[in-house]
Amino acid sequence: MAHTKKKIGLIGGGQIGGNLALLAVQKQLGDVVLYDIPVAEGLVKGKALDINQLSAVDGYDCRVTGSTDWKDVAGSDVVIITAGVPRKPGMSREDLLDVNLKIMRDVAANIKQHCPNAFVINVANPLDAMVFALHKIAGLPKNMVVGMAGVLDTSRFKCFIAEALGCSIRDVEALVLGGHGDDMVPLVRHSTVGGVPLTQLIPADKLNAIIERTRKGGAELVNLYKTGSAYFAPASSSIAMAESYLLDRKRVLPAAALLEGQYGMNGYFFGVPTQIGAGGVEKIIEVQLNDAEKAELNKSFESVKKTVGEVKL
Numbered sequence: 001m002a003h004t005k006k007k008i009g010l011i012g013g014g015q016i017g018g019n020l021a022l023l024a025v026q027k028q029l030g031d032v033v034l035y036d037i038p039v040a041e042g043l044v045k046g047k048a049l050d051i052n053q054l055s056a057v058d059g060y061d062c063r064v065t066g067s068t069d070w071k072d073v074a075g076s077d078v079v080i081i082t083a084g085v086p087r088k089p090g091m092s093r094e095d096l097l098d099v100n101l102k103i104m105r106d107v108a109a110n111i112k113q114h115c116p117n118a119f120v121i122n123v124a125n126p127l128d129a130m131v132f133a134l135h136k137i138a139g140l141p142k143n144m145v146v147g148m149a150g151v152l153d154t155s156r157f158k159c160f161i162a163e164a165l166g167c168s169i170r171d172v173e174a175l176v177l178g179g180h181g182d183d184m185v186p187l188v189r190h191s192t193v194g195g196v197p198l199t200q201l202i203p204a205d206k207l208n209a210i211i212e213r214t215r216k217g218g219a220e221l222v223n224l225y226k227t228g229s230a231y232f233a234p235a236s237s238s239i240a241m242a243e244s245y246l247l248d249r250k251r252v253l254p255a256a257a258l259l260e261g262q263y264g265m266n267g268y269f270f271g272v273p274t275q276i277g278a279g280g281v282e283k284i285i286e287v288q289l290n291d292a293e294k295a296e297l298n299k300s301f302e303s304v305k306k307t308v309g310e311v312k313l
């Protein structure tokens with residue numbers, strides 16, 4: 001019988017990779033290959049077996065295969081990359097550039113060889129520079145390569161807003177633009193709660209504290225965990241993007257996409273609202289910004305450019 005289930009290749013079977021596998025199965029998005037390097041064979045085979053046994057309890061028909069062979073990943077419809085070292089307290093994401101670039105060179109070359117038709121979502125840090133390197137090395141079409149950060153940063157922003165107001169998170173509409181760094185741009189003026197402008201609901205000083213906490217959201221988790229970084233929310237955020245592609249949902253999600261003139265920026269991956277559907281990144285949406293917001297976005301762009309400038313391919 002023909003194999004009609006979608007195939008999801010997860011590159012990196014660590015904290016985020018394991019949670020991605022679990023979510024993909026629970027949402028029945030397709031069969032999963034959880035790939036890692038040979039030294040982590042037991043880890044990926046163990047996680048696969050554990051999740052498959054959970055599937056029996058809950059009746060999920062998708063299967064996870066743990067593998068250290070790229071041939072098993074070949075032909076994936078979606079590939080999510082979490083292969084990379086997470087930071088420890090006191091480090092910046094940029095401190096991971098050299099070590100994670102080395103890993104990305106290997107991963108991107110294998111994607112080029114084995115998964116040339118996949119929609120590829122990079123998660124590894126420093127996010128915007130790593131997705132830039134991925135695109136250059138793998139040579140995939142620009143609409144098929146994207147970085148996950150905006151969904152996570154926006155969900156942190158929404159979480160803190162809902163907490164401050166004691167309201168349902170369902171009614172919070174918000175957006176964070178820019179690079180995945182401390183100068184990302186939470187857009188207060190464009191955020192609403194149940195249609196009511198956020199600026200009307202939360203006083204400026206409290207809002208500034210929320211913006212600051214959002215910007216440092218990753219470090220807050222790193223300081224709590226001590227040996228690694230966030231993984232539950234990053235996994236959910238990546239799955240939202242994969243699901244929109246696989247099910248052609250055409251959701252409008254912030255993501256690091258290749259800019260070619262939008263926002264006056266060119267040749268870099270940067271966090272902007274995208275529409276993700278069966279065509280991958282089908283649209284990039286330009287939000288109308290005032291001068292102050294533009295200045296903040298440009299500052300974030302300069303940071304991304306600086307890190308990308310250090311990428312040696």
Ligand SMILES: NC(=O)c1ccc[n+]([C@@H]2O[C@H](COP(=O)([O-])OP(=O)(O)OC[C@H]3O[C@@H](n4cnc5c(N)ncnc54)[C@H](O)[C@@H]3O)[C@@H](O)[C@H]2O)c1
Binds near residue numbers: 013014035036
């Ligand atoms: N974009 C975001 O918003 C975001 C959020 C959280 C974490 N991250 C980043 O994601 C990455 C992974 O985080 P984690 O917590 O899952 O880390 P982790 O250490 O738990 O897992 C990483 C895995 O990658 C594997 N790996 C290393 N080299 C590999 C290779 N060449 N091929 C395949 N696998 C390889 C490791 O063996 C390990 O199992 C880190 O770089 C982290 O900074 C990004």
Ligand SMILES: O=C(O)C[C@H](O)C(=O)O
Binds near residue numbers: 086152180217221
């Ligand atoms: O902060 C990190 O190092 C991990 C990730 O980028 C995050 O925002 O949680």
